[in-house]
Amino acid sequence: MGRYKEFDKEAVLHKAMLVFWKKGYEAASIPDLLEAMDLSRSSLYETFGDKQTLYIEAINWYKKWRQAKRDILINATSAKSGIRQYFEIHIDSALDDESPKGCLITNAAVGMDSPDEQLNALIRERFDELEKSFYELLRKGQGTGEIMPEKDIKTLSYLLSNLNHSINIVAKVQGDRSKMQQMIDTVMEML
Numbered sequence: 001m002g003r004y005k006e007f008d009k010e011a012v013l014h015k016a017m018l019v020f021w022k023k024g025y026e027a028a029s030i031p032d033l034l035e036a037m038d039l040s041r042s043s044l045y046e047t048f049g050d051k052q053t054l055y056i057e058a059i060n061w062y063k064k065w066r067q068a069k070r071d072i073l074i075n076a077t078s079a080k081s082g083i084r085q086y087f088e089i090h091i092d093s094a095l096d097d098e099s100p101k102g103c104l105i106t107n108a109a110v111g112m113d114s115p116d117e118q119l120n121a122l123i124r125e126r127f128d129e130l131e132k133s134f135y136e137l138l139r140k141g142q143g144t145g146e147i148m149p150e151k152d153i154k155t156l157s158y159l160l161s162n163l164n165h166s167i168n169i170v171a172k173v174q175g176d177r178s179k180m181q182q183m184i185d186t187v188m189e190m191l
Helices: 009-023 030-037 041-048 051-065 067-075 079-095 104-110 117-144 153-173 177-190
Strands: none
Touching: 009 030, 009 051, 009 104, 030 041, 030 051, 041 051, 051 067, 051 104, 051 117, 067 079, 067 117, 079 117, 079 153, 079 177, 104 117, 104 153, 117 153, 153 177
């Protein structure tokens, strides 16, 4: 009887997340995942079921792993400083040489041709959550007088959410921090 290999599920999920983030769902092969996760094929299938389930779990792990950045928006006492701090950290993480460029969720959305509704819903949910976080902070800013009441915060929150995702895409292609910072400065003037 074979002995079950013990491993830290979060650690192997993190490794799988990095493979999916770098290669995308389609290009990430089972051998790529097995090598990165240092698991046997049987351990992978016994623990995660299949590649798609592993991908969904990796996306959920990514959400948990990146929650601190989202918490900046949730816990900010000032709308403008919270948004600026969020984007400063966002640019740093999008350009971080220690991880793949961009964002796993944005990459998943760009390649979102999956017929799997659970996966599509997960990606849409993450987009909606970010937009809602921006909206709630802008609403709080209107309540304190920091954001003028005539500002269309619904459109602004959509703009900020899209700016977030565009930074992720541009980071993979250009990675020009100064241009990204100029975009943030321009958007901040709009608030």
